[in-house]
Amino acid sequence: xxxxxxxxxxxxLDRATRLFWKSGYAGTSLRDLLKGMGIGESSFxxxxxxxxxxxxxxxxxxxxxxxxxRAEAFFIAPTAAxxxxxxxxxxxxxxxxxxxxxxVCLMAGSLTHEVLDEPELRQYVEERMTLLADAMIARMSADxxxxxxxxxxxxxxxxxxxxxxxxGIWRMALVFYERSRFEGQIDVFLTGLGL
Amino acid sequence: xxxxxxxxxxxxLDRATRLFWKSGYAGTSLRDLLKGMGIGESSFxxxxxxxxxxxxxxxxxxxxxxxxxRAEAFFIAPTAAxxxxxxxxxxxxxxxxxxxxxxVCLMAGSLTHEVLDEPELRQYVEERMTLLADAMIARMSADxxxxxxxxxxxxxxxxxxxxxxxxGIWRMALVFYERSRFEGQIDVFLTGLGL
DNA sequence: GACTAGTTGTAGCACCTGCTACAGAATGGA
DNA sequence: TCCATTCTGTAGCAGGTGCTACAACTAGTC
Numbered sequence: 001x002x003x004x005x006x007x008x009x010x011x012x013l014d015r016a017t018r019l020f021w022k023s024g025y026a027g028t029s030l031r032d033l034l035k036g037m038g039i040g041e042s043s044f045x046x047x048x049x050x051x052x053x054x055x056x057x058x059x060x061x062x063x064x065x066x067x068x069x070r071a072e073a074f075f076i077a078p079t080a081a082x083x084x085x086x087x088x089x090x091x092x093x094x095x096x097x098x099x100x101x102x103x104v105c106l107m108a109g110s111l112t113h114e115v116l117d118e119p120e121l122r123q124y125v126e127e128r129m130t131l132l133a134d135a136m137i138a139r140m141s142a143d144x145x146x147x148x149x150x151x152x153x154x155x156x157x158x159x160x161x162x163x164x165x166x167x168g169i170w171r172m173a174l175v176f177y178e179r180s181r182f183e184g185q186i187d188v189f190l191t192g193l194g195l
Numbered sequence: 196x197x198x199x200x201x202x203x204x205x206x207x208l209d210r211a212t213r214l215f216w217k218s219g220y221a222g223t224s225l226r227d228l229l230k231g232m233g234i235g236e237s238s239f240x241x242x243x244x245x246x247x248x249x250x251x252x253x254x255x256x257x258x259x260x261x262x263x264x265r266a267e268a269f270f271i272a273p274t275a276a277x278x279x280x281x282x283x284x285x286x287x288x289x290x291x292x293x294x295x296x297x298x299v300c301l302m303a304g305s306l307t308h309e310v311l312d313e314p315e316l317r318q319y320v321e322e323r324m325t326l327l328a329d330a331m332i333a334r335m336s337a338d339x340x341x342x343x344x345x346x347x348x349x350x351x352x353x354x355x356x357x358x359x360x361x362x363g364i365w366r367m368a369l370v371f372y373e374r375s376r377f378e379g380q381i382d383v384f385l386t387g388l389g390l
Numbered sequence: 391g392a393c394t395a396g397t398t399g400t401a402g403c404a405c406c407t408g409c410t411a412c413a414g415a416a417t418g419g420a
Numbered sequence: 421t422c423c424a425t426t427c428t429g430t431a432g433c434a435g436g437t438g439c440t441a442c443a444a445c446t447a448g449t450c
Contacts, residue, residue, distance in 0.1 A: 002395040003446045024308055026221050030438055041439075042398050051438065102308070111366045112307065113222055113297070126370055154383075160367075161360075161380045168363030171306045172355075175321055185356045188349075192387030197425040198417045225408055236409075237428050246408065391450105398445070407436065415428075420421095 009047060012037040014065075017058040022101035025055050026114050052118055059124060062106045066094075071132070079148050080140040081195040084162060088186050091166065095173055095182075103177060108170035133159050150194055158193055165189055204242060207232040209260075212253040217296035220250050221309045247313055254319060257301045261289075266327070274343050275335040276390040279357060283381050286361065290368050290377075298372060303365035328354050345389050353388055360384055 019028050019036045030051055034044060048054040070090045077083035094100050102109070107128065116122045140155035169182065214223050214231045225246055229239060243249035265285045272278035289295050297304070302323065311317045335350035364377065 002448055003397050006397070006446095027308055029436075031436085040399055042400090045439075046397070104308075108366070111369050112304075113219055113299075113369075116369055122370075129370060157379055157383050160376070161384050164363035164367045164380065165356075165360050165384075166363070167366040168359035168361070171303070171362040171366065172359045174306050174308075174311055175317075175324060181355070184352055185359065188352050188388070189356050189360075192389070193383070194387070197419090198415085198427050200427075201416095224406075226406085235429055237430095240409075241427070393450080394448090396445105396447085398443105400443090401441090403438105403440075405437075407434100410433075411431090413428105413430090415426105417426080418424090420423075 005043070005047075007037075007039050007043060012039055012047075013057060013061050016054060017061050017106065018101045020055055020058050021062065021106040021109070024109055024112070024114075052121065055115075056121055056124060059106065059110065059121070059128075063128060066105075067107065071135070074136070075139070080136070080143045081149065081190075083139065084136070084195055085190060088166075088190070091169060092179055092182060092186075095177055096179055103173040104170045108167055111167065129163070133163055136162070153194055158195075161193065200238070200242075202232075202234050202238060207234055207242075208252060208256050211249060212256050212301065213296045215250060215253050216257065216301040216304070219304055219307070219309075247316065250310075251316055251319060254301065254305065254316070254323075258323060261300075262302065266330070269331070270334070275331070275338045276344065276385075278334065279331070279390055280381075280385060283361075283364075283385070286364060287374055287377060287381075290372055291374055298368040299365045303362055306362065324358070328358055331357070348389055353390075356388065 015037050016033055019033055022028075023032075030041070030044075033051070033054070034041060037044070044054070048057065070087055073086040073090045074083040077086045091105075094105070095103060107125065110116070110121065110125050116125065136159045137155040140149060140153070140159065143149035144151060144153065144155070169186075173182075210232050211228055214228060217223075218227075225236075225239075228246070228249070229236060232239070239249070243252065265282055268281040268285045269278040272281045286300075289300070290298060302320065305311070305316065305320050311320065331354045332350040335344060335348070335354065338344035339346060339348065339350070364381075368377075
């Protein structure tokens with residue numbers, strides 16, 4: 001091994017993730033990235049095939065850190081219903097956190113032409129969203145069998161509704177955000193669904 | 196009047212709108228616009244101060260045509276509840292229409308940093324969204340007074356929930372769209388709210 | 391100490407971005 | 421017919437884009 005990397009890959013990736021998170025894929029130029037990551041073009045292209053691939057790595061990193069915590073909040077809760085409420089709470093906490101780079105989740109922010117038009121990125125986003133949906137569906141089904149959840153509730157129908165609403169929240173927050181209002185609206189939404 | 200415009204302003208604006216609608220603000224270059232509109236840079240900058248202002252004009256044009264029909268569907272319906280269902284139907288019809296340039300409403304697609312960071316654009320989007328919300332709230336309040344709508348339903352809480360869900364739909368459609376599934380989900384969502 | 395394999399900084403490529411300057415063309419009124 | 425006024429096409433600017441070529445550097449191996 002003739003020469004070691006002069007920068008820490010993990011921290012540079014974390015910085016890149018925050019940059020993409022803040023301004024989106026197209027809104028973050030390569031120069032912005034390099035400056036934020038603290039490396040030069042050579043180092044960048046030695047570790048990332050292209051800007052697109054770097055973005056994909058950032059998406060993965062984001063899922064393994066930020067979204068992982070959200071998923072945990074869901075799974076730790078004693079019931080699916082409480083888990084979903086916990087999940088929404090993490091979203092509001094994120095919106096409130098002054099440390100958060102942006103009012104859109106990086107994954108939710110990837111639901112745009114510019115990202116979805118790239119097959120590799122699209123595939124990953126689709127994959128991740130189905131993964132989340134399937135996990136929620138499984139959890140709710142288990143609750144139903146255990147008798148904790150109303151029998152008439154169809155997880156295959158309710159879960160997509162929840163995810164859709166979640167996406168809506170990330171968009172609305174960009175325009176109007178006020179915690180108490182959002183809390184009230186989420187409550188109306190979830191109790192309506194019977195959760 | 197020394198010389199008349201050689202192109203029709205309205206049709207050129209309509210074409211521009213469809214281009215922005217298809218690929219978003221940043222995704223549509225000035226060259227794309229000119230080509231699609233069938234005019235040269237001189238003509239463009241004689242009628243539009245800048246690309247940003249042209250986008251604003253397109254947003255207005257979109258609201259006066261596409262969104263106007265949606266609003267009409269809402270107001271024509273005998274009750275607010277039916278109006279909201281009619282509104283959702285127009286959205287699904289739009290998603291199904293092969294003539295539709297994109298699976299995101301131009302207004303919903305404007306809920307991005309790139310657009311919202313421009314003060315003039317942001318102001319217009321905010322204004323339009325509050326306008327729609329207020330109209331829906333007023334309609335629901337009237338229905339409540341008339342005894343057509345459940346008393347316990349709070350329009351100021353329910354309407355934002357509906358709009359949030361609407362935004363979510365426009366995002367989810369980019370990833371997974373299937374009419375029958377969406378119909379089922381919308382029904383679960385609205386009946387949950389008591390509509 | 392030479393060799394080799396890897397990393398780094400610099401300079402620059404070809405292309406695209408929104409936008410402008412300017413000459414030429416077309417039309418009305420005097 | 422000349423003028424003024426407006427429109428249009430062309431050419432090009434200054435700056436930004438993602439990316440690459442290349443020389444210099446750094447380390448471990450022989």
